[in-house]
């Protein structure tokens with residue numbers, strides 16, 4: 001009974017569940033990332049299982065988490081999609097801190113500024129029940145940064161090197177830790193450089209290279225057992241990043257983050273945080289064929305034109321929050337949180353054109369995200385209560401007050417063109433309320449039911465975006481200053497069976513959306529960008545539906561052998577039965593693992609059905625099915641004070657030529673690749 | 683403990699206000715001198731008055747807003763407030779002589795000046811421009827003309843006036859008055875249309891319906907939701923033009939009641955932002 005109570009608490013309050021440390025892992029100072037989702041077989045097992053190699057990127061890991069799929073524009077910076085929701089429909093936070101990408105074309109999701117080595121855990125919540133760090137409708141992904149461990153050794157250090165043959169990639173990772181009395185410090189980082197990769201048919205995919213450096217450092221001061229003060233600095237810089245699916249690349253993507261945190265862990269827990277982060281994103285088309293042929297050639301000018309675009313974007317966020325966790329009565333826990341952030345975003349576009357034999361045209365300038373300050377202040381309350389030892393009920397609610405403040409004349413002026421009378425300041429209030437109940441049966445069965453309502457603000461692009469070219473459907477997108485918030489009514493059920501050798505988790509969910517935000521064609525406005533087919537204006541569509549289900553199975557017949565299977569399925573509908581674009585087909589990952597005395601062998605089979613339910617108006621085509629097999633082996637051992645970890649693997653063993661449905665531009669995925677990895681730890 | 687808490691709450695509050703606060707600038711309106719920002723282009727004498735012609739810049743081919751100041755010859759500190767003024771521009775070319783469209787000032791001065799306009803249809807290069815200012819001084823009852831010979835009419839870097847022949851309406855003068863400082867967004871656009879009846883008679887024409895077609899020639903796109911200019915007084919037509927970005931724009935003009943005009947490539951003005 002007591003055990004089940006603990007289990008229930010772990011699951012429902014979604015505390016970060018740290019996996020048990022394997023004995024052979026104890027010598028490895030580079031900590032593993034643990035993942036907490038609402039599954040009994042969550043935690044680090046999943047990540048370990050699905051980590052295709054030890055130096056894999058965050059994207060590689062995310063692809064294998066419950067409910068998560070990835071929208072791909074290149075080999076770098078894949079955009080997470082959760083149960084069919086993406087972009088502004090998801091809360092992506094770092095230790096509860098808000099951070100926003102600076103690209104108008106979604107080339108830099110926040111996850112692209114974080115590396116697995118920076119992370120301690122990832123916390124996922126789905127649907128409307130995600131509003132701990134802000135009202136939203138699709139789900140949340142909160143990434144906790146690696147923390148100095150005052151209970152660890154005095155000094156720890158590790159360095160590792162990995163390479164992949166398919167892209168000739170070089171990856172160097174390091175991690176350092178120091179402890180002295182009340183002070184503890186860690187630092188971790190990565191350097192990656194990859195060349196263009198080769199697809200299964202031998203084709204070298206142009207513009208698929210990237211280079212990045214990431215550094216994270218944290219200093220913690222613990223004057224006593226219960227209180228601590230922590231400072232984090234994170235710096236991530238990527239250069240020469242190619243995007244094969246888009247008409248532009250990125251010459252610089254830089255994220256920096258500074259955070260100060262105070263924590264007090266008594267019976268009542270207090271956490272307070274102040275932070276600032278900045279993202280700079282500079283798009284670059286200097287490597288692309290910039291010669292265009294114009295159909296309507298201008299008077300007296302030749303019809304081929306050389307064109308270059310400067311598209312810098314900047315997003316900075318300043319914020320803070322304070323959070324209290326108070327146990328009360330015998331069976332209740334109350335969480336209270338107050339938070340605020342201010343985000344400043346600006347994206348500009350300057351076009352430089354030159355016709356053959358002519359003087360250069362005058363530069364053409366516009367603000368694709370007109371300078372805007374978004375101020376959001378919110379309060380959040382959550383209470384979990386055990387009504388009986390088997391039944392736990394949890395409720396949470398949030399209220400956000402939002403002030404959008406346009407900071408340049410360009411915003412109102414540009415939208416005056418479309419007959420909008422844009423006010424410089426616009427405010428609104430959005431809310432979220434959720435209720436969930438969990439019942440634990442004596443028969444190792446857990447049932448959880450969640451229902452909720454929530455809303456989300458339109459993003460700056462959806463409100464004020466100005467001629468944003470979308471490579472997916474080939475349209476220029478224009479914002480809508482009068483856009484209303486998107487709303488969702490959400491239901492989710494989770495069935496969990498936990499036997500000693502067998503675990504199963506099925507979690508269907510359903511979102512009924514109203515005022516769903518999507519681009520609707522406006523034939524009255526001519527397109528601007530050369531490749532654009534027309535104009536789409538962000539509009540509130542009366543209704544949409546999203547259904548999603550995940551099935552996870554884990555079978556452990558012996559201590560050495562485990563089989564793991566994850567299936568994800570999402571079904572989306574706009575209006576009455578119209579297919580929602582960007583929906584992945586049924587995807588399945590099956591993995592078998594053998595593990596003994598530091599030796600680990602793993603075979604993984606990744607497959608997806610063909611996606612035939614498509615929306616042709618949004619540029620979709622039928623995606624064929626595929627099956628890919630990956631192999632991995634690793635061996636860990638110690639020698640004197642040093643610990644070693646070596647691994648070798650092959651991904652896409654059969655050199656399959658394939659792409660996934662969410663791969664924009666249907667660019668082939670990498671072909672067969674041999675990976676080697678070695679790590680030395682102290 | 684308590685002090686830490688209070689410090690933290692101060693930080694929290696600070697973070698709320700640091701970005702949200704902005705100084706509000708109050709706009710004040712001050713009386714502007716009617717000649718503020720103008721330069722004196724010519725001065726001379728007629729009908730017992732000193733005649734001064736003021737403009738934003740030197741005369742140019744296009745619609746020139748001009749302000750005439752009349753100073754009493756007896757007491758040049760005193761301006762005349764009541765007078766009839768006629769602009770008499772006159773161009774001498776090797777083969778011909780002609781005038782151009784004018785808008786003569788009203789009989790009563792506004793803020794001490796007489797505002798009017800001349801649309802010079804050619805720059806000085808093709809011949810010689812002379813400008814006569816005919817004054818009927820209502821104070822003294824005298825009449826006379828101040829002559830400014832061989833004035834320079836510049837050719838602007840970007841054309842703002844077009845003269846063209848139409849089968850239905852003969853020779854027309856189309857001047858673009860606005861936008862003077864075009865910006866990204868919605869801009870007022872204003873034209874005047876004058877008809878050439880004889881070499882000396884160029885009256886305003888109020889009968890046209892205009893359509894504008896802004897395009898960015900280098901990119902081949904246009905802009906949405908423009909408002910076609912409609913006539914409001916004395917041959918002036920006002921509408922709205924939208925620019926989606928800076929750069930070079932071309933405003934194509936269709937004069938609807940002359941079907942052949944729209945096809946002619948010459949009916950456009952360039953605007954650079």
Ligand SMILES: [Cu+2]
Nearest residue numbers: 103105107283
């Ligand atoms: Cu970008």
